[in-house]
Amino acid sequence: MNAPEAPPSPAGQRSLLLVDDDAPLRERLARALTQRGFAVTTAESVKAGIAAARLAPPAYAVVDLRLGDGNGLDVVAALRAVRGDVRIVMLTGYGNIATAVAAVKAGAVDYLPKPADADAIVAALLATGAALPQPPAEPMSADRVRWEHIQRVYELCDRNVSETARRLKMHRRTLQRILAKRSPR
DSSP: OOOOOOOOOTTSOEEEEEEOSOHHHHHHHHHHHHHTTEEEEEESSHHHHHHHHHHSOOSEEEEESEETTEEHHHHHHHHHHHOTTOEEEEEESSOOHHHHHHHHHHTEEEEEESSOOHHHHHHHHHOOSOSOOOOOSSOOOHHHHHHHHHHHHHHHTTTOHHHHHHHHTOOHHHHHHHHHSOOOO
């Protein structure tokens, strides 16, 4: 399946919505994606991302998973509702298997850890599905496997900390500290 093309803008660019609450990263990515032929619209929150998607549904989107006012998966759902053929790439500094699966189920075509290179983002946006990603050079550490399991249970409990802590037989505050940290390598 080929990547959908947006109706060209006057400059022949492809429309792209970039949603990230990290202003320096958002501005840097916007410049890099503009240089690569995209007409970029930016948003800094879930609310602004959904509003931008409804105002002018883009052909492509790059959405951060954790935003200041909520979850980027809400933006993915809104994008899918206004334009079914939109190609979405999720970015996150808190990558784990459970959220990657949730992102793909919500409609994202790929899931990249931060910091993501603009070329990797463009490759993911324009991928046709024929090329499979390379296997990881190093397997996950035991700490990473534990963290992934916790994240999976957390997602299965609809991000409810108390219920997740009960199921993992863990103190709620301990779980909150684990969830607040970045993933181990």
